[in-house]
Amino acid sequence: MSPPPDPRQNHLLAALPEEDYAHFSLLMEWVQMPLGKVLYEPGIQMRHVYFPTDSIVSLLYVMEDGSSAEIAVVGNEGVVGVSLFMGGETTPSRAVVQSAGYAYRLKGQLLKNEFYRAGPMQGLLLRYTQALLTQMAQTAVCNRHHSLDQQFCRWLLLSLDRLSSNELIMTQELIAGMLGVRREGVTEAAGNVQKAGLIKYSRGHITILDRVGLEKRVCECYAVVKKEFDRLLPE
Amino acid sequence: MSPPPDPRQNHLLAALPEEDYAHFSLLMEWVQMPLGKVLYEPGIQMRHVYFPTDSIVSLLYVMEDGSSAEIAVVGNEGVVGVSLFMGGETTPSRAVVQSAGYAYRLKGQLLKNEFYRAGPMQGLLLRYTQALLTQMAQTAVCNRHHSLDQQFCRWLLLSLDRLSSNELIMTQELIAGMLGVRREGVTEAAGNVQKAGLIKYSRGHITILDRVGLEKRVCECYAVVKKEFDRLLPE
DNA sequence: ATCATAGTGTACGGTATCGTACGGATCGTA
DNA sequence: TACGATCCGTACGATACCGTACACTATGAT
Known part of the structure; x- marks a missing residue:
């Protein structure tokens, strides 16, 4: 223990x-x-x-x-x-x-x-x-305006910010439940992001390779939320 | 005045x-x-x-x-x-x-x-x-899961609950901005609801004809919100 | 080494909404 | 009563995601 x-x-x-x-x-x-x-x-x-x-x-x-x-x-x-x-x-x-x-x-x-x-x-x-x-x-x-690819990136970044590691333990099935989409949709989004060389994943292990790249690909929503958290709750 | x-x-x-x-x-x-x-x-x-x-x-x-x-x-x-x-x-x-x-x-x-x-x-x-x-x-x-028709009904009912009247002054253009969709989308949704005899509208004036009908057509989201307001802030 | 299982890849028709374009109707105002 | 402006209707191809089906692969247990 x-x-x-x-x-x-x-x-x-x-x-x-x-x-x-x-x-x-x-x-x-x-x-x-x-x-x-x-x-x-x-x-x-x-x-x-x-x-x-x-x-x-x-x-x-x-x-x-x-x-x-x-x-x-x-x-x-x-x-x-x-x-x-x-x-x-x-x-x-x-x-x-x-x-x-x-x-x-x-x-x-x-x-x-x-x-x-x-x-x-x-x-x-x-x-x-x-x-x-x-x-x-x-x-x-x-949920209204952005593509699944972007939402997937947002979700990744929001999760990463709350961890010390650069690896997430998370199956596509579970991510799909969070984002409210089909598992196959996540497979595709994750595949795109992997092809772009930003992450690597296999069987529930997602490793971030290029965080800056993710931040370029994500929609503005991520930054809005992060900025607001930093403003309201500075370190 | x-x-x-x-x-x-x-x-x-x-x-x-x-x-x-x-x-x-x-x-x-x-x-x-x-x-x-x-x-x-x-x-x-x-x-x-x-x-x-x-x-x-x-x-x-x-x-x-x-x-x-x-x-x-x-x-x-x-x-x-x-x-x-x-x-x-x-x-x-x-x-x-x-x-x-x-x-x-x-x-x-x-x-x-x-x-x-x-x-x-x-x-x-x-x-x-x-x-x-x-x-x-x-x-x-x-925004994630429900059709525009249902969201339109939700929006109508949420607005109605905050008015004493059964008429809304609201163009489809403005509603579209609220719902985050095209104006044409609202035209279609509103048309469907009007065909069903639940509302009547013309040039920015929406009259509710059958509120119970609206409540049947709306998604569960409306009731969840209303119930929670009633619970937290009883009359 | 084998096997069941969990996790992922792919495919394909269906559907809701988008983007765009244009036409028609109603209203206020001159 | 004529005209411009606002508001609404319709159409059509494009697209993103859905629903469903099924095959493949890595992993852990025996």
């Missing part, structure tokens, strides 16, 4: 003043985040919020007919479970681990107490939520 | 306890909201928040190439300018009046003061923001 990761790999926790963080660190619980683990189901009361350190969580909506679409992705820059402090307690979407790793979790009530104490955590959480809002909005725009 | 409308046509203002509302009402300013008026531009510091009484505001993202897409719509159920109290001050999107009417506005700083006093307004604003989040998420999903 590997040792627990540093909680402050999570940017929100890292941004807290030492005092506040010390308080938090006593309350948080280290948890594994295996691929595919479901953190929340739509409409079900959430028990915890999760601060990923090196895992990635996908927020996705699953429709009545079974098709799905990712609406946002959360990694070490944020927190899963904003609806707890926003007051809704539940959301109509689902939270699934998209890239395995670890996270620290906190009982919902404890986070709410902290939030309503109006300490430094409150501002952080609110600004993060606004960034999340931007990500969702931009996903809507991207 | 018609007399100023009752501010409490706005549901957020109406939900405030008498005391808090009395305080607010002294600070708010009545403004006209003519069709097409731009309230915010992307990246520009916002000066006011707007509480619509009978107007509708569209939040839309305009892309580099000039194409656009609506990411959410705000009427008397909410407030325009959540990024002020969320802490971001700006957003990458644009706010345009989509249906003429009136609103009450409040200087940004005054709303922030109120928000951080943690009175009843704070909870309202947070829950409203979560509802807005849901609307954006569902827009993303709808």
